[in-house]
Amino acid sequence: DIQMTQSPSTLSASVGDRVTITCRASQTISFWLAWYQQKPGKAPKLLIYKASTLESGVPSRFSGSGWGTEFTLTISSLQPDDFATYYCQQCSGNSSFGQGTKLEIK
């Protein structure tokens, strides 16, 4: 299985901040990467697929980039509703998730 490594594990930030989360794959996955947001007790919500395509209905402050083995999720200006845990998922043949990044209020 391809291993996905997210960093940081925890991120403290304030409303209005620009934040970036990184996801690295143990081997190349082209652009087959998705990002999810999860809140406690809820199922994950798809934010971005194919590394940089915004899912319908997702605010434009979310963006994704990368190709191959290194990817980033950026939130341009944090809103109160954005404090949650974020996961990357590779979908290159098989699939696997990163370990998650918890975004906390500073």
Added chain:
Amino acid sequence: QVQLVQSGAEVKKPGASVKVSCKASGYTFTSYGISWVRQAPGQGLEWMGWITAYNGISYYSEKFQGRVTVTTDTSTSTAYMELRSLRSDDTAVYYCARDRTSTSAPDACDIWGQGTMVTVSS
């Protein structure tokens, strides 16, 4: 609307098996694959396996290979995940999730079930 409705919570003893169902509605079941993902209490998401009802092809995580089986019943638009030889560390919420596009391999998932809590305890 498009939705996945999962079966209810289960309590199992170590060594037993559990079979979780995921009933799809609002779309053509055979056009999209279904992934199974679990989440232990306080832990991250773990991908377990995938199946397409179109032709029954499935993929599994190496971690679960041989212990998990995913199947579909096209007559009822239902997907199933069976996990055998349960251990206490299999205690988790199990999710089914639909691919966002019609593909021949796992894809990003845009529709998720509500989750099924499986507790393994003696």
